[in-house]
Amino acid sequence: MLEPIRIGVLGLGTVGGGVANVLLRNAEEIARRAGRGIEVIQASVRDVHKDRSCDTSQMQLTEQPMQIVNNPDVDIVVELIGGTSRARELVLKAIQNGKHVVTANKALIALHGNEIFDAAQQNGVMVAFEAAVAGGIPIIKAIREGLTGNSIDWLCGIINGTTNFILTEMRDKGRDFADVLAEAQALGYAEADPTFDIEGIDAAHKLTILAAIAFGVPLNFDAVYTEGITKIEGKDVSYAEQFGYRIKHLGFARRSDHGVELRVHPTMVPEGRLLANVDGVMNAVLVHGDAVGPTLYYGAGAGADPTASAVVADLVDVVRSMTADPENRVPHLAFQADSIATQMPMLKIFEVETAYYLRLRAEDKAGVLADISAILGAANISIEAMTQKEPAEGETSVDLILITQAVQEIHLDDALRQIEALPEISNNVVKIRIESLN
């Protein structure tokens, strides 16, 4: 067997520790698959005195990540620091030094991927990023290689483990949002800044990557409409259930003749759908190809070992491809770099059409429903179902729940502004998009 490949790991936190553990635990099988061993010879951390979740006795620890990037003995740099500024600098330097890179950093790829892949192409090195989307699920490989014969028209999925864990615990155990978020942080699921998870930014990074490899468009994070789960209340979760739906935080990418639609937001999904039953930290991505039809990919979306599974798969792929002619490797973004469709229009959220769940707070008196119906009717918005809750003891206003049929968002928002202006309506209307996932 050839000499082992020597890797340098930037960051030995949740994922870095997991990667070191998996490489050690499965060393023999990994070597049999890759054709040679893969050894961590150097790793960087912020604090070399901190306890680590992995055995560091065979690697040199440093607080200077640039030492690894400039180390001539390192063949592959694994970036597991997170963030976009230091990580970008280190990755670009590694590429410039002729090193292959593996990263789990979706923010880095979503925001700077076009620049990074361009640099990699010029230097003839690979940048692999399977762990950046959906944790341990090999979704990048599935779309980029397994579905390469298809024209992919849409995909959607639960692509953030932390938010799915929070929504599941709130629904099943009635737990408090902040309490579940703290647990997700302790379990290593959440980002260093957890607002990235709960405000949908992390999912938007991932959707940016999925859309690029599915449709052959440039990475365009700014084109994603992003909404998190912080406005979801326990009562919306239970009202949704009464109508036969579950609330999931979904990423949705669709390509049509008008352009590409990219959105991340809480979504009501019929309870019988597979995606509605993906719970806890699990992720699932549904991809529709013209030839294969719908395909579903399911697995752990975060955590040390599942993410390490994806990082190590990338390492083996890179090792296997190292001897291949750079022009004949699998393209970073699935499509050949000179055939990425840069002119494809990106749709705005107000152009998107879906059905909606609406929760209104209304005075409990005659005529209110007629006023609301008149506004919706004038906007040609059909009501699929409606229910009025009993007023609580001593209260004069009630929750009104409406389910609409599909309507373009611009028309719904216009009608909602008129409804919110009615004197009998207090608070802004709560609006959750509904997808039947047919």
Ligand code: NAP
């Ligand atoms: P983490 O637990 O916070 O670990 C980060 C590591 O990088 C730590 O070892 C830290 O050193 C080091 N570090 C942080 N900032 C640094 C800096 N500016 N310079 C040098 N070293 C620095 O993070 P993680 O959860 O492993 O996530 C790492 C990456 O994987 C992120 O891009 C994240 O989005 C991605 N990811 C995470 C998961 C997951 O489930 N956690 C899943 C998929 C992808 P110290 O240990 O000394 O503090």
Ligand code: HSE
């Ligand atoms: N914070 C991310 C999540 C980690 O919860 O999904 C995996 O990308």
